[in-house]
Amino acid sequence: MKKPLDIFKIKKEERWQALMALLIFIALNALTIIKYYDPYSSLTDNYHKLFVRTFHVSGFDPLTYSVVSNWETGYNVFRHPLLAFFMYIPNQINQGLMMLTGHNCVQFVVATLLVFCAFYSYIFLYRIFREVMDLPRVDATLLSAFYFSFAYVMVSTMVPDHFVLSMMMLLMTLYISGMCMKRQRKLKGWQTILLFVFTAGISLNNGLKTFMAALFVNGKRFFRPRYLVFAILVPAALIWLFAKFEYRTFVWPKEMARKEAKMKKDKELRQKIYTQYADTASTQDSAQIAQGVKAVIAKKVQAKFKRDHRQPWNAHKGKPITQGEFMGWTDISTSRCETAVENLFGESIQLHQQHLLQDTLIGRPVIVKYDMAISYAVEAMIVFLFIMGIIAGYRSKFLWLTLSFFLFDMILHMGLGFGINEVYIMAAHWIYAIPIAIGFLMLRIDRSFLKALRILLVVLTLYLWIYNGWLLTQYML
Numbered sequence: 001m002k003k004p005l006d007i008f009k010i011k012k013e014e015r016w017q018a019l020m021a022l023l024i025f026i027a028l029n030a031l032t033i034i035k036y037y038d039p040y041s042s043l044t045d046n047y048h049k050l051f052v053r054t055f056h057v058s059g060f061d062p063l064t065y066s067v068v069s070n071w072e073t074g075y076n077v078f079r080h081p082l083l084a085f086f087m088y089i090p091n092q093i094n095q096g097l098m099m100l101t102g103h104n105c106v107q108f109v110v111a112t113l114l115v116f117c118a119f120y121s122y123i124f125l126y127r128i129f130r131e132v133m134d135l136p137r138v139d140a141t142l143l144s145a146f147y148f149s150f151a152y153v154m155v156s157t158m159v160p161d162h163f164v165l166s167m168m169m170l171l172m173t174l175y176i177s178g179m180c181m182k183r184q185r186k187l188k189g190w191q192t193i194l195l196f197v198f199t200a201g202i203s204l205n206n207g208l209k210t211f212m213a214a215l216f217v218n219g220k221r222f223f224r225p226r227y228l229v230f231a232i233l234v235p236a237a238l239i240w241l242f243a244k245f246e247y248r249t250f251v252w253p254k255e256m257a258r259k260e261a262k263m264k265k266d267k268e269l270r271q272k273i274y275t276q277y278a279d280t281a282s283t284q285d286s287a288q289i290a291q292g293v294k295a296v297i298a299k300k301v302q303a304k305f306k307r308d309h310r311q312p313w314n315a316h317k318g319k320p321i322t323q324g325e326f327m328g329w330t331d332i333s334t335s336r337c338e339t340a341v342e343n344l345f346g347e348s349i350q351l352h353q354q355h356l357l358q359d360t361l362i363g364r365p366v367i368v369k370y371d372m373a374i375s376y377a378v379e380a381m382i383v384f385l386f387i388m389g390i391i392a393g394y395r396s397k398f399l400w401l402t403l404s405f406f407l408f409d410m411i412l413h414m415g416l417g418f419g420i421n422e423v424y425i426m427a428a429h430w431i432y433a434i435p436i437a438i439g440f441l442m443l444r445i446d447r448s449f450l451k452a453l454r455i456l457l458v459v460l461t462l463y464l465w466i467y468n469g470w471l472l473t474q475y476m477l
Contacts, residue, residue: 133178
């Protein structure tokens with residue numbers, strides 16, 4: 001990394017498949033643009049309301065559309081501390097296009113960013129297979145195509161959320177770390193800081209994976225005081241302090257304004273109820289009137305609570321370990337076994353035909369069954385290959401680095417239950433572990449069985465591309 005930008009140069013052997021990948025990602029983003037172009041190309045004074053109310057693709061959020069249309073710290077600042085600032089230049093580009101065209105070009109600006117990240121995710125994954133693992137070109141290409149046939153990898157490349165950005169940074173981190181291991185080099189302090197700032201800036205929990213990579217690559221040198229302090233502790237502290245500054249500067253004033261507005265509205269409503277009750281009451285005693293008004297308000301609050309409790313966004317939320325800013329997001333009641341089968345290794349890889357790409361906060365049940373037995377057979381086959389790949393490559397330090405990323409997310413989602421009710425939308429953060437493990441199986445398997453494994457992967461890849469692609473096209477068009 002003497003010349004960091006050289007990592008983005010396309011090598012000669014990558015050109016043709018890179019072109020094919022680029023065209024596919026452009027086509028996928030074109031589907032999103034076509035579906036939402038009419039409402040989203042118009043100028044409005046409340047972009048956040050427009051996008052949040054009308055964009056419905058699984059549980060993905062359209063906040064990037066909102067931020068690029070009208071810049072603000074629209075993301076959760078403690079989960080995505082720098083993401084809004086990364087979107088400032090796209091926002092300025094879009095502002096210029098708005099003045100030139102009189103239309104909101106946010107879909108085209110964001111699609112360009114998504115295509116860029118998806119394209120380099122493909123490139124970095126292919127290089128992992130070719131340069132880190134030394135797989136033949138045909139196997140590296142096959143496994144790369146196999147990975148992008150997964151349902152929520154495909155969807156992540158075409159929706160205005162942060163997942164494809166995270167995927168690119170995580171695959172870049174794995175590629176750089178893998179090359180350092182192979183060449184017996186250490187991850188330098190400035191490299192660690194740079195990777196951490198972008199990875200954690202996009203999604204804070206993924207920033208920890210940068211430190212995990214540094215530990216795997218540097219070994220005992222990770223704990224050298226200078227490296228530990230300046231490459232690990234200081235950047236971590238600074239990004240957390242920045243998140244708190246961001247909250248106090250941009251978020252807290254808006255929350256206070258909303259709270260004051262709500263208090264004013266509640267006061268006006270209470271006064272309206274008081275006036276109506278006093279006009280119809282048979283008594284003029286102010287104490288009795290106040291007691292009656294209190295009973296009316298309590299009845300309305302109880303009715304609202306019952307209505308809200310029946311809403312999907314509440315009914316599909318599991319029981320948290322405890323209440324709190326972060327622990328309130330945990331879930332100990334959702335079934336782990338059903339989630340693993342239908343969502344973790346199910347919906348992440350193959351879309352369900354029932355409740356296709358619906359949101360659990362709007363109407364999709366947390367657990368949906370497949371209509372066809374073949375879907376379970378495909379899932380079982382992929383999980384079996386994943387396990388066999390882990391067994392085949394258990395001596396590889398790079399495989400264990402990849403699996404540490406996977407295990408971190410499993411502890412977070414399947415253990416603590418963060419986002420477990422829609423765990424599949426986070427697939428881009430960890431599911432690359434499956435083809436990487438299978439790559440080790442291809443390296444270690446007996447030559448007489450390698451051809452059969454290749455044929456099986458070709459069949460699975462074609463099936464997933466056709467099945468997921470058809471359903472996705474049906475939904476978008």
